Amino acid sequence: MNGVIKNFFWITLAGSLLVASATQAKLAVENPLDRIVAVVNDEVITALELKAEMGLIKKQLRQQNTQLPSDAVLEKQLLERMILRRIQLQMAKRGSIRVDDDMLNRTLENIAAQNRMSLSQFRTALQSEGINFESFRENMRDEITVNRLQQRQVRSRIVVTQQEIDNFINNQKLRGGKDKEYHLGHILISVPEAASAQEIKAARAKAEKIVQDLRANADFTQTAISLSDGQQALEGGDLGWRRADALPSLFADWVVQQAVDTVSDVLRSPSGFHIIKMLGIRDNQPQHMVTQTHARHILIRPFDEADSHEARTRLEKIRERIIAGEDFAALAKAYSDDPGSGAEGGELGWVNPGEMVPNFEQGMNALAIDELSEPVRSRFGWHLIQVLERRKQDVTEQIQNKNARDAIRARKLDPAMQAWVRRIRDEAFVENRL
Numbered sequence: 001m002n003g004v005i006k007n008f009f010w011i012t013l014a015g016s017l018l019v020a021s022a023t024q025a026k027l028a029v030e031n032p033l034d035r036i037v038a039v040v041n042d043e044v045i046t047a048l049e050l051k052a053e054m055g056l057i058k059k060q061l062r063q064q065n066t067q068l069p070s071d072a073v074l075e076k077q078l079l080e081r082m083i084l085r086r087i088q089l090q091m092a093k094r095g096s097i098r099v100d101d102d103m104l105n106r107t108l109e110n111i112a113a114q115n116r117m118s119l120s121q122f123r124t125a126l127q128s129e130g131i132n133f134e135s136f137r138e139n140m141r142d143e144i145t146v147n148r149l150q151q152r153q154v155r156s157r158i159v160v161t162q163q164e165i166d167n168f169i170n171n172q173k174l175r176g177g178k179d180k181e182y183h184l185g186h187i188l189i190s191v192p193e194a195a196s197a198q199e200i201k202a203a204r205a206k207a208e209k210i211v212q213d214l215r216a217n218a219d220f221t222q223t224a225i226s227l228s229d230g231q232q233a234l235e236g237g238d239l240g241w242r243r244a245d246a247l248p249s250l251f252a253d254w255v256v257q258q259a260v261d262t263v264s265d266v267l268r269s270p271s272g273f274h275i276i277k278m279l280g281i282r283d284n285q286p287q288h289m290v291t292q293t294h295a296r297h298i299l300i301r302p303f304d305e306a307d308s309h310e311a312r313t314r315l316e317k318i319r320e321r322i323i324a325g326e327d328f329a330a331l332a333k334a335y336s337d338d339p340g341s342g343a344e345g346g347e348l349g350w351v352n353p354g355e356m357v358p359n360f361e362q363g364m365n366a367l368a369i370d371e372l373s374e375p376v377r378s379r380f381g382w383h384l385i386q387v388l389e390r391r392k393q394d395v396t397e398q399i400q401n402k403n404a405r406d407a408i409r410a411r412k413l414d415p416a417m418q419a420w421v422r423r424i425r426d427e428a429f430v431e432n433r434l
Helices: 003-012 022-030 047-063 071-094 101-114 119-128 133-153 162-174 197-215 220-227 249-255 305-323 328-335 358-365 396-427
Strands: 036-040 043-046 180-190 238-243 267-269 272-283 289-300 347-351 376-378 381-394 430-432
Touching (some): 036 071, 043 047, 071 220, 289 305
Antiparallel strands (some): 036 430, 376 381
């Protein structure tokens, strides 16, 4: 598998490969050579499932050149992640959240396209790495399902008002418009919601010992994998690059005054005790001038994968009619499967970079003014695209508003997600037999 696919597989979908299918679980339970390592409500996680995921995560960590913790430590972290994922899948099932085959197939096609492959080539690449494609496919379905659940339960409930955005922008101006991003490592020592004073004291002592070890040059990634209760533990606690104003205030107050490689004192929140390490600092200069494209399109949506060739053929005939002199807008109104733009003669208006799906945007950007594309495939179907105009546009205000909204949402989302995960874990019946 080439490097691009490796990066995608391990970084984007590492979480999705932590859940075995229900059928596999049932077969494993029926196998007397297997044993149950955890009970999650009315389902079980077996030793065979855990062993399979251990193999995957070890491969991931080795490819990242991360020193492996002991099997006992890795099993504990991995099993907890599997338990949390199983709880969320059960909640999704009760909430009638389903991912149908059409959506799953479109997602897989997009993944393949992002790696410049057909779906068949992508399947072959995975199998060459010893990855069963059908298991990969069903695990991808689980990942989408969990994302939909989190959207319904947490993300959709995060509200950002225009007043908050205005205040945010004004505060930035008062700080002189300084705009930096921080690369952070995070370790969480969690505390149960109804923790006793003794449990809180023990958790704090554990966190303080970790701080001492890190300041004595213990490896942060290894420590996070071994000891953190955070959601990014198996990624070495890596939170990625964040602006200070997109962080919870608990972290933001600390990061703006620190140098690279600094380790924080123990920070207390309702979720437990946090330790932050400053991994990097960089200037973030938002783009203010963008090239906007005025475009229109005709979409032919295939009924299914078998109909894809016929859909493209229909679109090619429409293209020939336009070249022969027929009106694009009239044909879009008559034939386009995009209900929004079709009624407007295929009009998409002025499009900013990043607003369209990658395949469509790539095809659109390759066109000259008034040029008509060949059929372009996206997850929605086959498109015929025509570019009418291009212009440079100052979008400073839009960028400021979007950045502010995104930063406020991120700042609210982290603690909300932590609280939700802790609550559903506490409310579930879990018996850890490891």
